[in-house]
Amino acid sequence: MKRTKSSTKTVLYGVHPVLENFRARKRLIEEVFISRDSRLDSLTAQFELAGIPINKMNPKDLAAFCGSQHHQGIAASVGPFPYADLSDLTSQEAEGLLVILDEIQDPSNLGTILRSCHCLGASGVVLTKDRAVPVTPAVEKAAAGASAHVLVARIVNLAREIDGLKDLGFWIYAADARASSSVYAMDLTEKIAVVFGSEFSGIRRLVREKCDGTISIPMLGTIDSLNVAQTATVILAESLRQRLVKKPELLLHASHGSK
Secondary structure (H helix, E strand, O other): OOEEOOOOOEEEEOHHHHHHHHHHOOOOEEEEEEEOOOOOHHHHHHHHHOOOOEEEEOHHHHHHHHOOOOOOOEEEEEOOOOEEOHHHHOOOOOOOOEEEEEOOOOHHHHHHHHHHHHHOOOOEEEEEOOOOOOOOHHHHHHOOOHHHHOOEEEEOOHHHHHHHHHHOOOEEEEEOOOOOOEHHHOOOOOOEEEEEEEOOOEOOHHHHHHOOEEEEOOOOOOOOOOOHHHHHHHHHHHHHHHHHHHOHHHHHHOOOOOO
16 A cells, blocks of 8 residues: 655654554654653553653653643654545545545644544544645644544545546535535445535535535524534444445444443
C-alpha cells in the first residue's frame, strides 16, 4: 500500500493517541515522554519491552513540548501521519460507507468523525487538501486514537474524484439538512459515499452538483441542524445498522464497544 508522507516529525499527546498508534504499528514511534507524576507504569512497560526510548519530564515541560495542557501525562515523537491512496479506500475488500469531507476546518469535528468512522465501520475518509484541516495531533487527540485505525486519503480536486468514484460504481450523496429524502429510507449497504460540508459554508456548489442526490436526518427540534460531526455519526450509525441486518456476523469480528 502506497503511503503519502512528509518529512516532518509529529508530537502526539494523550494516552489513547499514543497507545493506539503503538498498537496499529503504521508509523514509527521514535521516543516516548512521560510526566514524572503520571501513573502509567503498565503502559511504560509496553514501550520498554518494544525498545522505545522513554524520557521523564515534569508536567509543565511536557505541556510546553507537546503544545497542550491535555497531554494526560504522556507524549510521543512519531513519524508523519500515514495517508492512504484513494484507491485503498475503494478496493474490492473495502466495506462500509465512504465518508467525504469537503473543506472541514475544525480539528475537533474531524477527530470526532474519525472516531465515529472507526467505531461504526466506515471504509475510509476522504479529505480535501485546500482550506481543510489535516490529521494533526489535536485531531488525533479528539479522535481518542481512532485515527490510527482509519484509512484517510487527501485529494486536490474533489469534483473530479467524485466522477472517478462514480466510474467505480459508487452512488454519491450530499448530506443536507434541507433535503427531502430521509437517510432512513435509503439503502446504505451498497457502494455509497456521503459528502459532508464545511462548518461555515457547507458543501460547495460544484461538488453538490456532482452528487447523485441529497439526504437528511429527520429532526423534531427547533434548531436547524446538527453539526457536521454529529450528522456524520448519525448517518454512519444507520449505515452500520443496515449492514448488521444483512450480515449480523460482522459483530463477531468486533473487539470493542462503547466507552
